[in-house]
Amino acid sequence: MTSKYRRGFDITYDSLRIFTQRPTLLILPALSLLTVGSAFAVLGAIIFQQGLVESLLTNDLYKYSVLFCAIAISSSVATFFNAAVVHCAAQLFEGNSTSVRDGLAAAWHARRQIAIWAAVAATLGTVLYILDEKFGVVGSLTRAIFDLAWALLTFFIVPVIVLDERRSLRRQLRRSGSLFRDTWGESVSATLGVSFVFLIVALPGIALGAAGYFVLDGVVAVGALVGGGGIVVAAIVGSQTASAIVRTALYRYATTGKQVGPFDTRDPDTVFPES
Template identity: 55%
Template sequence: MRDRYRNGLAVVDASLDVFRARPGLAILPLLSLVAVGSAYAAVGVAILHYGLLGAVFTNDLVRYGATFAGLAISSSVGVFFNAAVVHCASRQFDGEETSARDGLAAAWDARREIAKWSLVSATIGTLLYVAEDNVPGVGTLTRSILNLGWGLLTFFVVPVIVTDRTGSLRSELRRSGSAFARTWGESITAAFGIGLALLPVTLTGIGMLVVAYVSATGLTAYVLGALGGLLVVATLVVTQVLGMIVRTALYRYATDGERVGPLAELDPDRIFVDD
């Protein structure tokens, strides 16, 4: 088991080299953040305009509807731009020229599959919130565990949507679950490893924001706040790109046995050993 976790960290380190070769991919998750933020702002303005703010907290139907809308927005936008990164990563692994525009075009071609998965994800997420509020014995911990299970089962859904295009939700879910079962140790470690690798930068950015808000004044506060915000956003963007690069490479290995991208230079005798 320790070999699996060590392998996952090695994959994260190698994925940084892939990102350095194609830093322009960072524009895709940045656009995702802008799109999600804009959509949430529009929903918030609509809630205030129609006087629904109180109902969000007191009316279950409105609250669950707002929950579904929020989950659907974040899921659809996130999957769309992640699909663009996966497409670009796959082309780069194959030695082909690519760009963010190519990725966006590929994601647009898969828009129906993306929309279906986003609706399924939002529905399941909303049902878990409903169950937590209304079903005895289902609490926050249970919902968190179920959410985690769903997240692991759908870990490779975006690569499946982009590369396989089966058009079947059941088939895509089965392929994602099968790929995760094959590489579960490396997948989990890589996912956590990316966050841990960038944690110092994230904490630095948060610290600068706190200092700017609590103790700094004047121009110093604005500069610290701006730099802190940039660091936090940068880590979010890089984390998203690296995560999709790793998932794309792991999915290729799990399904075809190919060691591409961040896996290509790793020792084949030390990676993906079976327990």
């Protein structure tokens, strides 16, 4: 059991090496954040222009509709750009050249599956929010349990959408869940490894922002807040990129048995053993 977690951390380390060799992949999650921010700004402007702020506070239909739109936007955009990273990572693992443009083209090719996935995620997210809001502790508990189960079931959903031949969402979810079940130890420890690394990266930014808000004054405070925020955003972007690379590495080896990318120096009998 311990060896599974250790392999996950080894995969994290090796995948971060791939990440540092192709820093241009950072462009993709950065574009994701920029696109989501712009879309939310437009959505907010429409709400204010149409005078719907009060309606959002008093009318459930308006509130839930806006919530659905917000989840659909963030889910579709994040999945699209993560799909681009996954494609690029898969190409690198195969020893092929790739580019940001190639990744975007691959994500665009899978746009229909991404749109379906975003619609399902938005629907479920809205329903769970309603349960949480309307049914008190029972609703909150139901939402927490379902959120965890959904996160595990969909751990490999982006690699499956981009790299798998399955076009049915039901089959994609089954495939993602099956892959996570087979590699749960490595997947959990690899995720923790990425989170830990980029938490360390973000800590100076958090400290700088806190100093700017609570301690410093004037222009220096503004500079500290901006600088700290920039570091935190950079850590978020890096974490998203590295996570996509790690999941692609896990997916490729689990599905093909090939020694690709971060596994090229490892004995295949020590990674995802049969017993």
